[in-house]
Amino acid sequence: xxxxxxxxxxxxxxxxxxxxxxxxxxxxxxxxxxxxxxxxxxxxxxxxxxxxxxxxxxxxxxxxxxxxxxxxxxxxxxxxxxxxxxxxxxxxxxxxxxxxxxxxxxxxxxxxxxxxxxxxxxxxxxxxxxxxxxxxxxxxxxxxxxxxxxxxxxxxxxxxxxxxxxxxxxxxxxxxxxxxxxxxxxxxxxxxxxxxxxxxxxxxxxxxxxxxxxxxxxxxxxxxxxxxxxxxxxxxxxxxxxxxxxxxxxxxx
Numbered sequence: 466x467x468x469x470x471x472x473x474x475x476x477x478x479x480x481x482x483x484x485x486x487x488x489x490x491x492x493x494x495x496x497x498x499x500x501x502x503x504x505x506x507x508x509x510x511x512x513x514x515x516x517x518x519x520x521x522x523x524x525x526x527x528x529x530x531x532x533x534x535x536x537x538x539x540x541x542x543x544x545x546x547x548x549x550x551x552x553x554x555x556x557x558x559x560x561x562x563x564x565x566x567x568x569x570x571x572x573x574x575x576x577x578x579x580x581x582x583x584x585x586x587x588x589x590x591x592x593x594x595x596x597x598x599x600x601x602x603x604x605x606x607x608x609x610x611x612x613x614x615x616x617x618x619x620x621x622x623x624x625x626x627x628x629x630x631x632x633x634x635x636x637x638x639x640x641x642x643x644x645x646x647x648x649x650x651x652x653x654x655x656x657x658x659x660x661x662x663x664x665x666x667x668x669x670x671x672x673x674x675x676x677x678x679x680x681x682x683x684x685x686x687x688x689x690x691x692x693x694x695x696x697x698x699x700x701x702x703x704x705x706x707x708x709x710x711x712x713x714x715x716x717x718x
Contacts, residue, residue, distance in 0.1 A: 495519040497526040507531075518646055518670055525645030526638060528695050529556075533622050552694060555687040560618035560637045562685070565611040567618070570636040575602045601632040643682045646670065648692045650680075655693035656701035 494515045498508040509523045535541065536549050560567070575598035582588065582595035605613045617633045620626035652667030654660045684692075693702050 495523045497523045497530075499530055517666075521646050521649060521666070522642045525642035528645065529638065529641050532556075532691075532695065548694075552691045555691055556641070557618055557621050559685050559688045560621055560640065561615045563637075563640060563683075564614035564618060566681075567614040567633075567636045567640065568605055568611050570639065571598070571605060571614070571633055572602055574636060574639075575599050597632040598635070601630060604630060605633060640682055643680045644684045644688060645692060647680045647682055648684050648689055654705065656697035656705050658701065659696060 495509065495511045498510070500507060507527050509520065509527065511519060511523075532549065532552060536546065536553065541549065575595070578591070578595045578598050582591045585591055605617075607613075608616070613630075614633065614636075616628070617630050618637060620629045621634055621637055623629060649663060649666045650670040652663050654663035697705075
């Protein structure tokens, strides 16, 4: 993890500025870069105006990539592979159910990036990013709009899928990362060991956003379950949920 004043990364997953109205696109406050042949590290880079929620957002990106990489790990048991594939399927289904929002955010991201690219004509990386996003918008509009984004969701990060649109997938990466922030912000921990961490982050994020609704994302129960399994063991989750079943609401006694 590094914290320079500015970001200099090749094709990173970037986070826009978080405001009290929404978490969307703009000048990045942080980024996540996948391991490469030259550098095997998962690299999270934070800009000078980053805050703890920025770090959580980027960790969310990392978890999504890691979940998909783990599926290809030959050490994975048959049971583990089935469970992991179920988590990935649930994630893609959640993306698909948010296809209309994905289209709206893809257009906003392309517009924002093109504006930044116009102001920095010598930034080749930014020019390329703007071109790719503009192309993704054009393909989406020609392919049926939200229906096209549903197909993008269904082939999300499926490298062998015909017609996969990697440029359009960025909005789902961002949806997932904001969803991870919101999940932690609820304060509902998947295990007893994580209760204090969740409670502290929930208190913090309430100060960053006026409301969790400002993150502009709805976390489905199925995706919340995926997040649970990224952070806690099956045994710990079962124990915590069993305990929650027998907790009385305040004022009952």
